[in-house]
Amino acid sequence: MIIDKMIVGGFPTLLNKRVTQAADLNRAYVELLAEVDMSRVSDVKRDPVKVRSLLRSLARNTATLVDISALESDIREKDNVGITRPTVYDYLNALNRLMIVEDQPAWNTHIRSSSALRKSPKRHFTDVCLAIAALGANETALLNDLHFTGFLFESLVTHELRVYAQANDAKVYHYRDSSGLEVDSIVQKYNGDWCAFEIKLGTGQIDEAAAALNKFISILDDKKINPPKSLNIITGTGISYTRQDGINVISLASLGA
Numbered sequence: 001m002i003i004d005k006m007i008v009g010g011f012p013t014l015l016n017k018r019v020t021q022a023a024d025l026n027r028a029y030v031e032l033l034a035e036v037d038m039s040r041v042s043d044v045k046r047d048p049v050k051v052r053s054l055l056r057s058l059a060r061n062t063a064t065l066v067d068i069s070a071l072e073s074d075i076r077e078k079d080n081v082g083i084t085r086p087t088v089y090d091y092l093n094a095l096n097r098l099m100i101v102e103d104q105p106a107w108n109t110h111i112r113s114s115s116a117l118r119k120s121p122k123r124h125f126t127d128v129c130l131a132i133a134a135l136g137a138n139e140t141a142l143l144n145d146l147h148f149t150g151f152l153f154e155s156l157v158t159h160e161l162r163v164y165a166q167a168n169d170a171k172v173y174h175y176r177d178s179s180g181l182e183v184d185s186i187v188q189k190y191n192g193d194w195c196a197f198e199i200k201l202g203t204g205q206i207d208e209a210a211a212a213l214n215k216f217i218s219i220l221d222d223k224k225i226n227p228p229k230s231l232n233i234i235t236g237t238g239i240s241y242t243r244q245d246g247i248n249v250i251s252l253a254s255l256g257a
Contacts, residue, residue, distance in 0.1 A: 002201070002236045002252065003142050006152055009129025010159070019139065026133035030055060033100065041094050052134070053079040054091050058101060058123060059131035063154040063184075065120040065176065068092075102126050104158060107173035107186045110224035115177035122174050128155045146201065153201040154184055157234050160255050161185055161197065175216065183216050195230040203238045210247050 008014055008022040017025070034051040057066075057074045066074075068088050075083050095101045103121035111117070125131045131152060132142070142149045162172050170189040175196075176182040188194035196216065198209035213231045220227075232248045240254045 002153065002156075003139055003149065006128050006142070006149075006156055007132055007139065009127045011127065011129075014129075022129070023133065023138065026129050027136065030130065030133045033098070037098060038091065038094050041097050044090075044094075046091060046094065050075075050081060050083050050087065051091060053081040053083065054088065054095075055130075055134040058095075058125065059134040060148075062124060062128070062131045063122055063151040063158070065118060065122055067120060099126055100130065104172060104174050104185075107175045107183075107188070109175070110221040111177070111219045112221045113177065113179070113219045115179040115181070115219075118176040118178070122158075124155045124158055127159065128152050131155065150201040153236055154199040157197075157199045157252065157255075158185055160252075161187055164255070181212065181215060181219075183213065192226060193229055194226075195228050195232060197232045197234055199234045201236045203235050206233055206235065206249055209233045210243065210245060213247060214245065 004019050007019050007026075008017065009026060014022040014025060030052075034048040034055070038046045038048075038051050053075045054071065056079065057071050060074065060078070061071070068085055071088050072083060072085050075081050075088075092101065096103075102124055104124060105121050106117065106119050108117065108119075125134075142152070158172060165172050165187050168189065169191075170187050173186040173188060174182070174184060175186055183196050184199040185197040186194055187197065196213055198213055200206065200209050210233060213233070217228070217231070230248055231246065232250055234250045234252060234255070236252055238249070238251055240249060240251045242248050
């Protein structure tokens with residue numbers, strides 16, 4: 001089950017654990033991170049309460065373009081914890097050094113449109129299980145909020161794409177412009193070859209995802225950028241096949257996840 005996979009995560013020592021065991025161990029690691037590791041990383045004392053609040057805020061906003069000011073406001077509003085913008089910057093830097101979070105950069109391309117490209121990165125945990133552990137969420141909570149679980153699924157798939165990209169001399173980006181058009185992941189090799197992916201937890205969103213991909217292709221400046229090698233929709237369930245419009249629908253299981 002996809003939700004169980006997200007709760008367990010991909011750390012080797014957890015792969016054969018039961019879901020409840022893995023969840024307990026992941027929450028224990030988040031506590032260790034807040035109490036010890038964040039201060040140890042650069043011998044700077046950091047407030048565990050603020051660390052936990054930042055981790056929860058990052059988890060609530062996983063796979064989004066949330067900026068520093070939004071994180072600061074979210075922490076104040078949701079956790080009622082006072083935190084300054086410089087502190088958020090410092091803690092994020094420490095989390096990056098500990099390889100707890102990683103950014104998915106924006107794709108810089110040429111479009112035939114008046115829309116402005118968004119340059120902010122998407123924020124992810126290096127393993128989606130850490131986002132779930134930071135929130136203390138369980139299977140029931142995730143099933144009851146499938147909208148949020150969809151963002152967690154996107155983060156899971158982005159991680160899988162990164163693994164394959166790194167093995168094929170490529171990087172993973174995202175696309176979003178001021179009109180609201182977005183593509184969840186763009187995988188591009190250093191030679192310029194690229195392909196696009198929409199990521200949807202449920203098969204009921206396939207037509208919507210295909211429409212977004214086709215619209216995205218229609219605004220690219222084909223005089224300045226080569227066409228994609230493929231257009232793809234990754235889903236959490238169902239079978240893999242190619243649609244009549246040429247877009248590949250790929251079940252997560254087909255990625256070897």
